[in-house]
Amino acid sequence: MKTLDIRTMMVMVSVLTLLFSGLLVLAGLHAGNIRGMRQWALASLCISLSMGLAYTQQTPPGNGWVVLCGATLVAVGMGLQLNGIKAFKEERFNWRLSSVLIGLVFVQSFWFSIIDPDVQARAIVNSLAFAVMNALCARALLVRAESPLRTAYWFTGAAFAVQTVMFLIRTAMVLSVPAGTYGIYAHLAINPVSFFIVSITQLCLTFGFVLMLNYRLATDLHKLASHDALTGALNRRSLETEAACLETRYLRTGDTLAVMLLDVDHFKSINDAYGHPVGDVVLQKLTVVIQDAVRSGDRFARYGGEEFCLLLPSTTEEQALVMAERLRRAYAAMTMEVGGNILRSTVSIGIADSTGAGLAFPALVAAADQAMYRAKQDGRNRVVRYSELAD
Numbered sequence: 001m002k003t004l005d006i007r008t009m010m011v012m013v014s015v016l017t018l019l020f021s022g023l024l025v026l027a028g029l030h031a032g033n034i035r036g037m038r039q040w041a042l043a044s045l046c047i048s049l050s051m052g053l054a055y056t057q058q059t060p061p062g063n064g065w066v067v068l069c070g071a072t073l074v075a076v077g078m079g080l081q082l083n084g085i086k087a088f089k090e091e092r093f094n095w096r097l098s099s100v101l102i103g104l105v106f107v108q109s110f111w112f113s114i115i116d117p118d119v120q121a122r123a124i125v126n127s128l129a130f131a132v133m134n135a136l137c138a139r140a141l142l143v144r145a146e147s148p149l150r151t152a153y154w155f156t157g158a159a160f161a162v163q164t165v166m167f168l169i170r171t172a173m174v175l176s177v178p179a180g181t182y183g184i185y186a187h188l189a190i191n192p193v194s195f196f197i198v199s200i201t202q203l204c205l206t207f208g209f210v211l212m213l214n215y216r217l218a219t220d221l222h223k224l225a226s227h228d229a230l231t232g233a234l235n236r237r238s239l240e241t242e243a244a245c246l247e248t249r250y251l252r253t254g255d256t257l258a259v260m261l262l263d264v265d266h267f268k269s270i271n272d273a274y275g276h277p278v279g280d281v282v283l284q285k286l287t288v289v290i291q292d293a294v295r296s297g298d299r300f301a302r303y304g305g306e307e308f309c310l311l312l313p314s315t316t317e318e319q320a321l322v323m324a325e326r327l328r329r330a331y332a333a334m335t336m337e338v339g340g341n342i343l344r345s346t347v348s349i350g351i352a353d354s355t356g357a358g359l360a361f362p363a364l365v366a367a368a369d370q371a372m373y374r375a376k377q378d379g380r381n382r383v384v385r386y387s388e389l390a391d
Helices: 006-030 037-055 064-088 095-115 119-141 147-176 190-226 236-253 267-274 275-293 317-332 361-377 384-390
Strands: 257-264 301-306 307-313 337-338 341-343 347-353 383-385
Touching: 006 190, 037 064, 037 190, 064 095, 064 119, 095 119, 119 147, 147 190, 236 257, 236 301, 236 307, 236 361, 257 267, 257 275, 257 317, 257 361, 267 275, 267 383, 275 301, 275 307, 275 317, 275 337, 307 317, 317 347, 317 383, 347 361, 347 384, 361 383, 361 384, 383 384
Parallel strands: 347 383
Antiparallel strands: 257 307, 257 347, 301 307, 337 341
8 A cells, every 4th residue: 555656646536526526516407406416516626626735735744824725625525515415314504513623623724734833733633523524424324214315325424434434543543653754645554545545435425425316316206206296295196006006905904995085165266266376375285284184104195176085094984084074173273364364264075995885996986076075065064974875
């Protein structure tokens, strides 16, 4: 490792991170709704510039102001990486700890580069600060996540973890050398090894960030294809696919499947009186009520116009009735302010289960639709079971 040329690796790292910055800028043009891209691009630019500045420092202690600038750029770049990860995960970012670490790097680099030049002390403190920043990035990514995104998170987090370990080892080795003998280009094994590891991990971080972006785009595209754009509920095709899977399973297990069909009462009158934008708000408010009422295994979709369909696994009519009544009362009690006017709305609900209508999803929906039609006939704002019609 001592034969590796540190200057060549610095150039390589600088070029790689600069290319990565440009790659993220281009990717951001086509994925503007994904947060974190700008921070990652700026982070790569800062690290690239810092490597370029370090290349100019041929002998210790070097130009103090250039060293100060380079170390601060690395710290800012790492802070931006953490900020970008938090933004990508749509989590709140607290700049306090990052600001403290960036300030520490700046102050001690200023002291040990300008006031009292000491390359060894500066390297020790900076390595510790960089280790902490990388550890924070690793911690933010090495978490539980949905299956496709988890691979990208853990891969990128592992790269940050490797850099954390490398900076800690570098700190220990710089501490072990005699005072006044350390320098970036000194003939010590830790220098080429650390820059070699940085080169490799920067490639891994590049790949990991792009992988995270790719999985997020794929997830967003799948969501667009399977969900209703207005309410965020599943669309009809996705619900039918879920129902087909449950039908196959319940034919084998003999479990009960229930369907609940909801229709907003007098929805056409709402549109005529207040306009379609208000009608859209009514559907969105109903969606919120449904989301609060359903269980983790339930599925619901916007089935058409103002109709919603709920698929309730392992549920009988009686159990679905309890949920339906709770949902109906919650929505009826909701008030919506429209242009200074208070608007109230109600729903009519029909319920059927596989005991009375069979497991075939079209038959279950048809039975629930008949029950819902009876609820409309009987005065609306009520729940009717399919078994009541049979009686």
